[in-house]
Amino acid sequence: MSRQAGQNFNKFVHWGRNVVAVGRNYRDHCAELGHAVPTKPLLFMKPPSSYLEEGSGPIVIPRGCRSCHHEVELGVVIGSVCGDVHEDDVMPRVAGYALALDMTARDFQEEAKKSGGPWTMAKCFDTALPVSRFISAKELSDPSGVKLWCKVNEEMRQNGSTADMVFNIPYLISYISQYFTLHPGDLVLTGTPAGVGPVHPGDVISAGLGDLITMKFTVAQKE
Ligand SMILES: CC(=O)CC(=O)C(=O)O
Numbered sequence: 001m002s003r004q005a006g007q008n009f010n011k012f013v014h015w016g017r018n019v020v021a022v023g024r025n026y027r028d029h030c031a032e033l034g035h036a037v038p039t040k041p042l043l044f045m046k047p048p049s050s051y052l053e054e055g056s057g058p059i060v061i062p063r064g065c066r067s068c069h070h071e072v073e074l075g076v077v078i079g080s081v082c083g084d085v086h087e088d089d090v091m092p093r094v095a096g097y098a099l100a101l102d103m104t105a106r107d108f109q110e111e112a113k114k115s116g117g118p119w120t121m122a123k124c125f126d127t128a129l130p131v132s133r134f135i136s137a138k139e140l141s142d143p144s145g146v147k148l149w150c151k152v153n154e155e156m157r158q159n160g161s162t163a164d165m166v167f168n169i170p171y172l173i174s175y176i177s178q179y180f181t182l183h184p185g186d187l188v189l190t191g192t193p194a195g196v197g198p199v200h201p202g203d204v205i206s207a208g209l210g211d212l213i214t215m216k217f218t219v220a221q222k223e
């Protein structure tokens with residue numbers, strides 16, 4: 001896919017497609033938040049309205065949130081329909097990737113965990129999904145051992161590798177596809193490594209994927 005085609009695909013991806021997110025997919029992140037390592041993928045959704053493209057404005061911490069965390073993640077962009085696909089058949093159906101931040105209102109999430117409620121308020125607010133440009137599968141031919149990092153105000157906070165996922169990409173997409181069909185342009189967020197932490201209004205978050213991409217976002221607070 002050409003650079004131009006990649007950018008077009010990115011536009012397509014952003015609006016109206018499903019975003020499936022995987023939680024607790026790195027052992028070190030499970031440990032830092034005191035969670036057991038899951039025995040099957042933990043899934044939740046983020047709405048397409050939460051997408052934020054680089055250069056289009058700040059990440060806005062939602063009203064009343066006192067602890068908004070960065071979570072850097074590799075996103076997988078689906079290229080062709082995945083319904084009940086075998087692990088071996090997943091990778092040809094992947095169009096490409098995006099670097100993403102699964103911004104999380106941690107205090108809202110803690111409240112939800114205590115009450116047994118869903119994570120919607122914690123994960124779905126406007127701007128909760130900052131993303132990079134589309135990275136074609138040709139550009140990233142092997143996503144299974146790529147570095148991903150996140151800095152806040154130039155301080156390294158997360159510095160992991162996709163090699164450390166509990167469930168790898170073929171397994172995750174095959175698993176998800178047994179329960180609901182993934183369509184072209186859907187995005188699968190594959191979980192975050194250790195080092196998540198709070199951001200504050202005025203902070204600058206930068207993140208990178210191997211030597212392929214870096215992206216930068218500022219942070220604001222909703223009054
Ligand atoms: C604790 C979480 O918010 C789970 C999650 O999103 C993750 O990436 O892990």
Ligand SMILES: [Mg+2]
Binds near residue numbers: 021023071073102191
């Ligand atoms: Mg996450």
